[in-house]
Amino acid sequence: MTTLATETQTDTATAARPGGLIRGLGRTHRTALVLSLTALAAAALALIWLHSLGDEARAGLSACATPPGQGLPSCAAVEAITADETYVNGVAVLATALSWLMFPVAAWAGGALTGRELEHGTAQLAWTQSVTPVRWLAVKLAVPAALLTAGTSGLLLLNTWARGDGDPDLVGDWYHPDAFVSTGPVAVGYALAGLALGALAGLVWRRALPAAGVALTASLLLHGLLERFREYLWPTVTRTEAGALELPRSAFQVTWSDPARQGVGPSRATFHPESHFWPLQYVETGLLLAVAGTATAAAFLLLARRLP
Template identity: 80%
Template sequence: MTALGTAPAPAGPGRPSGPGPGRPGGLVRTVARTHRTALALTLVALATATAALIWLHSLGDEARAGNSACATPPTDRLPSCAAVEAITVDETYASGLAVIATVLSWVMFPAAAWAGGALIGRELESGTAELAWTQSVTPARWLAAKLGAPAALLTAGTGVLVPVNVWARGDGNPNLTGDWYYPDVFVSTGPVAVAHALAGLALGALAGLVWRRALPAAGVGLAASLLLHSLLERHREDLWPPVTRTEAGSFELPRSALQVAWSDSPRHGVPLTRADFHPESHFWPLQYVESGLLLVVAATATAAAFVLLARRLP
């Protein structure tokens, strides 16, 4: 933050000199320096998750074969093959993928809390933002840099982790990786993960501008993201028209089908079964629609933040 206070004044009308925030790219570098701890933690988390996924991929074939490393008799490094309580490779593989899926699915929550608290709310509460605006940095440029840098990092990070996660899942055996329509699995295996992160960032930034204090803004941004996440999870099956199957008698849907509605009713003395469901082929339509909705939320919140900032200026 001190970099803003020591930045040199412009050498001429509208033409700043020196490495301060008024120069092109200077404000982005200032944002990176101010939030270098958060940036470093994010990069460490990305590297750790990537390394974990590469390791899990190396276990995939053995996990799918249902084998686990053991020895008879047991050794110092390998448990007894007769030990029922021994941790198996398939359990390790499934548990690891589940943790990664949860992390990717919930990334919007820390993004929203950080954006509302540290990125925007704290800057306004401490007066650092106003100081920057007096040093050849317009409020619009300040907000654009504040949002642009983390948005690029979140997009790049989740954009890399999602395909690596899909690669680590192999053939997607649902007994190991979970069915495609499980909430965490669905979000973590498509572009929805990126859209969730950007929506969380925008909602947090808007909360920061509304409350202008770090702690309340972080809480409101987190609550707004939680509400959005919950609404989409509850109504995800309604985002695309389901397939309807009607047959006389009874039948069972395949495990890969996401059941939406089920009814049994006699007609002309014949039992009739009707099922509305999403087959696995609906994964991508549902991904695209949900991603679109999240990006609309992100764009709307971002636009509202710029409008609010302009109206609050003297």
């Protein structure tokens, strides 16, 4: 408590100067900042390395002939290429990390960004000196939000670049949950929603561990809900054909009905073609930003009501 109070007194002394509160925030959470920047740099280097493997990995999936001929390489030479497995696994791991970014963000926001300071009274000490509660919360949210937006957006661009032509045999179909989230603005939306939900949980529970747990639970519910109902966020396409029906590999199948009796009758399918990737991204991102905005507004409202 003494250490935290000393740090807060130092931070509030510099807050009166331009940019002082931002510097104080960076000093208080420097461990999280260093870890985040380290993870960002590691992910960026990994994506650059995966991009360098892309051409060789695609060659490992190419058509072949034994003996080689008609422009096709030897099957023995193709089978000897091992970069495809490394590439596939690397892309999958990084896609999963980007898709689940909101969970550590939410836990940190609830536990350290707001919950810990309210639990130990350091936030209240700052409010009695040179920092107003509204300004305190605004900076607490704005600075991490800007860093998360910039960092996540940069990784999304690198991830798209590393995925190359998006061959589903190497990087997964566009509608797979991790692939979908890690290749569009939805990832930024999840990170910002996690930040806002965590900050709100910290203000409600005012204790680090309970706030972190509640923030994680809320994030899991939100993530699972949107993943479960993603297919309904944009109107599907329906195709009906006599006999057997075959959809393209890139189709995100929603429903399917086969001919009724011994192949007699039409087949019917509803699905999302690959062209629905961006509409689905925009709708889901909008919902996430609405959650983030609502949680942020609730946090400011709660803060105002609890002030004397």
